[in-house]
Amino acid sequence: MYRYDQYDHQIVKERAAQYRDQVRRRLSDELTEDEFRPLRLQNGLYLQRHAYMLRIAVPYGLLSSTQMRTFAQIARKYDRGYGHFTTRQNIQYNWIELEQTPDILDLLASVEMHAIQTSGNCIRNITSDEYCGVAADEIIDPRPYAEIMRQWSTFHPEFAYLPRKFKMAYNGAAEDRAAIAVHDIGYTVVKDAQGEIGFKVMVGGGMGRTPILGSVIRDFLPWQHMLTYTEAIMRVYNQYGRRDNMYKARIKILVKAIGAEEFARQVEEEWADIKDGPSTLTVEEFKRVAAYFTPPAYETLPAADARFEQLKAENKGFANWLNRNVRPHKVPGYAIVTLSLKKTGVPPGDATAEQMDFVADLADCYSFNELRVTHEQNLVLADVKQADLFALWEQAKANGLATPNIGLLTDIICCPGGDFCSLANAKSIPIAEAIAERFDNLDFQHDIGDIELNISGCINACGHHHVGNIGILGVDKDGAEWYQVSIGGAQGNESSIGKIIGPSFSAHQMPVVIERLLEVYVRERIEDERFIETTRRIGVAPFKEHVYATPIKAKHNAGEDAYA
């Protein structure tokens, strides 16, 4: 993975010092809260319902065991013993004291980490595929490009006060696992007919109030031009993005308003001035960064391990886990392991300090000291020997991290919601928990198969509800919490935005709503059809009809049944 050199260290240290002084000025009232807010936000510090929340950047989701142990240390010393991994591959802590944040940043700087631009109207942490460098279907490892973009976007002086937040994602594999279509810019690394490397550039995707899939504005951008072309996009957006209404300020609204073609034309015009200028990437710089992402020292192993095969045949629990949580690796004899942070009864994405220390130990023991955070809020050990899988599984199971539910119904993406977040209209974690409890039966989950259930507590869509096969959105109606349900959303190569099935539900009705949706799927599915495929084939109507056929008894009488 990338390691800081003297320049990276210096910049992050100077940032920590700058921020410490900003906090000092706030505490002594030299800065008003209004003046301090944009400063702390650019450093990932939000004021939530009960306390400050601090979000720490995990660039493209990759971190070392040392960094993970530091997360555990922060959880213990400065929070309440746990942290929350987010859909942007970051971690956030929910119970932070403002006075202690400078010390946390110093601690992070000592392990080459920071909270720079994890919030605010600036370029946020760059995200990518959690299987970079190890996926069998990878064409090009995008991490060197993501790291180069991380450095370019860090403290870019011109683009720190954009109309709205700005998210970039990279994908370099056949299957898009980085949800690039719902990012402000999505880069797909591609090769042209001559074998030259470049990017397909997609702009203007996003979720929130107006979910839109990105538009391709350039089919092939040679890699050397990555920074100058991005600069052109940013300059057009910074000048012409709307600033009068925060709900219409994302780049997607600008692209939609003037059309992708016109937007592309403006970018090309802006680019003409800076193309081939000093920010054009050099082979030397690419090589310097790419050297950090060379493969680890893999052993030469047989593709299949006899003992492993035997254990798999003998142990159903192990086989289930292999089936859902382990993926093929591009190197024979190795496997990619996903540790589930979706155990029923635990808020999705949460990990305790003990679990963080434990996964750091697993990484040291089995996976070259590295870990990844997925945008589905799980953790990945990317380089595990097949022969080690059984031992790893037993240990992970003992620590509550081996629920064999990756990609299944209870692998729910969920934002912190109304329990923590001051933006939320409704709670999301209790909905996830109620659904997980209702469908805790693993045989049932395996029968339902691949399905993505995503929950957001408000229209900002941190829980990616628009691209959930089933999406749940918390809404506020006359001060009460209600939930709007959509189906047919998807991420990946065939991204789509879900369609709302009808009037919203109360929290108590939600498990039954999900049950009824699944009943329709089970009734209508053909052979191995997945939930999303059935939904695409038969449309929303049969689901709607069944869900609203008879009233779902509300536990409380508060409010009218919206569907009645």
Next chain:
Amino acid sequence: MREIIKDKAVIADDWTLLQLAEGDTPETVAVLAGKVIVPLKVWQAQQAALQGRGDIGVWIASDERPEALKGEVQNFPVIAVDFPKFSDGRGYSIAYNLRARLGYTGELRAIGDVLRDQLFYMQRVGFNAFATRPDRNIHDALKGLTDFSEAYQASWDQKAPLFRRTNREEKALQE
């Protein structure tokens, strides 16, 4: 006399900033004698009368385009860019374009909601003068110019990105 920061020092400012009051129109507002920074609209409306004076600067609002001054930027001893609020970042691109695209080399001044913690970015995109908010200590604000000693990316102050300016050591392949 009001103080500003110019070229990294606090100096007395002898320019007057003209702002349209209610009822003023760009065509009729009186531009007094002496060094005056006028709104872009006033410059455009009264150009014939003002262009011979030599003591006229112009200021650009965040929703105006610097390209409106294309070909004539060098006639102004000072061009100012207004930041109506801290979070309105259009002025950064306006400044960059004034320097990089329109070739302006005179005093480029940030006005409006200008505070210490923006100055580092502002100087990077081409501002060399800062009329910081009068309710704050300007000597304190000066410290904002030196928050960082290095930057990754190119901008106006530093034409080459870090990777072209320095020899960032390649990592030893096996650590």
